[in-house]
Amino acid sequence: MADRAQQIGLNWASPLAGFLPGFLAAGFLVLLSLGTLAVVAMNADGLGGLGAADLAAVQFTISQALVSAVISVVLAVPVARALARRQFVGRRLLIVLLGAPFILPVIVAVLGLLAVYGRAGILSDLLVWLGFQRLNIYGFSGVVLAHVFFNLPLATRLILQGWQSIPAEHFRLAAQLSMRPRDVMRYLEWPMLRAILPGAFATIFLLCVTSFAVALTLGGGPKATTVEVAIYQAFRFDFNLGKAASLALAQFGICAIAALMAWRLAAPARFGQGLDLRVQRWDCAAAHQIVFDFCILAAVALFLLAPLAMVTVEGALGLPELPAAVLPAIWRSLWVAVGSALLTLALALALAQAVAGLTGRNDRQAGLLEAVGYLSIAASPMVIGTGLFLFLFPLVDPVALALPITALVNAAMALPFALRSLIPAMRDVHQNFGQLADSLGMSGWHRFRLVIWPRIRPAAGFSTGLAAALSMGDLGVVALFADADTATLPLLLYRLMGSYQMAAASAVGLILVALSLALFWGFDRGGRAYAMS
């Protein structure tokens, strides 16, 4: 009887109880992003004022983020379409590889980009050989180039998901109605894009807003200063915590406005459920379409993979120079990556479960929870790290907790990406199987094990893999806390570069790329294995 009462409590009579983990996760995220900001501001006796240079940083931040996001998204549309409607050998591998730039450590990616597009890059050499001038990408264009390099893969991924959400039946219907490609675009693909693009645009805009090292390295000068860089400088150069807190608030403001606009612009697409038939297309068999698709795929693959190839070659050359310290660093990084990925998964599951469960029952709460899940994308890792340091220092030795804290912050940073794929998957389960599970009295752990987990496993695998890869490559807050004995791979890479060990640093970069991709591939694969439609 007690058993039964509990079932009721969890599932039905008091639905909030079942969403408790979601609300706890949300509370934790608010503390981590806004709480740390408050701690920093309190230590500075309030917020500091912003000067002309800070406002210039805000302006540059917004303009470069806008251009980067527009280019990434616009380029991603034909790429995603080509990937969605063409089947060829190595398609899956190409999709995984195209994702690589997104998880590359920034400094590795920048050096890879320069090896191709820099003044001394192979493209410049080619141009000189053809009798042209060397490329000069430094400045606004360099920042945008780097951001497109990082974010085009993400945009492609998001839009590709949209394409795959159009049921196969719709394309069959289109074929029956002898729709021309332009009609298919108008009636099937455009409504999907209309629903997907604002979100994809906003995500990339936010990532470019909070971008750090890239802007400075390829920016060509102090004009290229993002808000995140200004935060860093407020800490380091002036030790002005109040100003850092103000800038972090400004960054939250920009992100909030962008998110709000995306939310207003996004029109939800209603395609209904298909029967998971394999998508076959009848509207894109014309020769010029095939040529166009493969040309755009080849161009993008070349654009994204050439720097990656340079990273690989230079890394391979540096392998003999690897120091002994690399092995323990690999272990540490793997632990941090896997730990933070599992933490991301736990947070994302709790939030997605609550968001999906509350949808239709209490849409305001659902929306609020979802928004909190995306909060960390607008947070400054520098502020989070410093806030945590100030908070923890009186209680424990932050150095002893360097790795767990790094894992924790990385988990929060990867959460928005995990939610992007888990919330829709969870909503599907609730919509399609919620009533059936309720009527069979399935609740708690068994409901999760038998109904939810098997349905969301692919999304969970993808999210966990992405989180692990992002955590692997991110320097994160470890630099604030670590001592000589707790270096992760990215920190080791920076330390090697700081000690003239450029060859060894390249090799560490290659190891980072390989491990990040392997982690992503492993989790993603694990999620798909045995998954049934």
Added chain:
Amino acid sequence: MIRTTLMAAGLALTLLGAASAEQKPILNVYTYDSFVSDWGPGPLVETAFEAICDCDLKFTAAGDGAAVLARVQLEGARSKADVVLGLDTNLTARAAKSGLFAPHGLTPTGLTLPTDWDDPLFVPYDWGYFAFVYDTTRLKRVPRSFEALIAAPEDLKIIIQDPRSSTPGLGLLMWIEAAYGDRAPEIWAGLAPHILTVTPGWSEAYGMFLKGEADLVLSYTTSPSYHIIAEQDVTKAAAVFDEGHYMQIEVAAKLAAAPSPELADLFLDFMLSEAFQSIIPTTNWMYPAVMPKAGLPKGFETPVSPDKALLLSPDEAAAIRNGAVDTWLTALSK
């Protein structure tokens, strides 16, 4: 109930005290990343000092010098740091103002800095000259002054670091201030077309230079020494400028709230000894503050004569810093 708890706590504390009494005392030194790396001086310094102190020397690394200072400022009086190692004269004014540091009480003798030193708080342990480094196989017409650099064809490109996030970046700012004073804005305006990009730190800039992105990179006169001694590569050289070269002097200091003040004093003293100073050149790639008996290794010769050394006093540097950054921002934002 409360009494039992208190007794238990007391017992635990006694046991803890007994346990730590058996261990060696610990000296905590906060420093920058590259000091403690496997190629830096850290491991050798640790061995050498532990041989004489009967203690456990522990390094904690936090980014670069500015990050180390920020770290102890964040920790405040509760910091467990005994010694901070790795500030330079651009940071010492801020460090002194924080009130966190205690006088060293030493009267350093035999310093071989090209300048006098009588700071009561900070002990110098090495120094260097900022310089533009180039590749002798690629750059044939090497500029010998800022004015020559400005006059060079516009496709002669240099990479510098941001003065707000990097030590050499701030060094260049002070270099031009010390050499040109009121003419600094004009010099910066002339340099602007030659500046390929401004990086957040030294590593990015030097890495890009080695890849061939630019003709010159802001670094140290000792950078070519590294390539000669560690890599037997003689193709890198520092361009010697007629205006003279700005110095960086790296210093250490004892925290006023140091948990082990005696060990901290011992360490500061040790820093000026032969054992420490002979480690510095080929691990930290800077000139020793006290010339070791064996002199400098071949390839480490200073190309700058001491009368060309430029240095602003810490107070001067602190006073003009914000104005100099604004000048720089204005010149480069056009």
Added chain:
Amino acid sequence: MLCLEKITIKQGDFHLSANWSVAAGQKLAIIGPSGGGKSTLLSTIAGFVVPQSGRLRVEGQDVTATAPGARPVSLLFQDHNLFPHLSVAQNVGLGLRPDLKLNQAERDAVQSGLERVGLTGMSGRYPAALSGGQRQRVALARALLRRKPVLMLDEPFAALGPALKAEMLDLVDEITRDTGATLLMVTHDPEDAKRIADVTSLVSGGVAAVPVDTAELFANPPEMLRAYIGS
């Protein structure tokens, strides 16, 4: 015995009231125009929709506030009756234990349930490999094993051909006869009602009418029913 005591349901503009009961073992057809609230009525009895007022009793027990899984009813939906990632046997087994930890006796019961609905030897298959009729047979087998006093069908056979639908209705008829369950069946086809329902309730104009004898109802249809069947 299923009692709807002054039940009122309100969802935005939509409202529906019902105040009647069905005797144990009786078969009730619910008929009426689309959008009239037939499915909502079943959803309310199943516990997915909370009535604004009134009480719901099954065999004398008040279940108005009981969770869906704890109610003494089984409901077959139009679709999504099966979990696509679970096998036929697992889908049926859920009727016995929601955590699927079945003992040997329960596994045997699953097999005999599948035999009863004519799916011998299909236990290892997955729903994707079954035809539409077979899928609903699996759902019926599960309802059979759950042995709830009330079985409700929300047009699960609407997509099947006439012969197959008749076959399935006969199977439902047999099963309810075996278990003694009360049957509530939503349909838009008067023939379905005539085939197995003892009594029929017309849901229209915001009211679920008191059930009356099916044969009498169709022999002498009221105005609203005539409008619906178009005679």
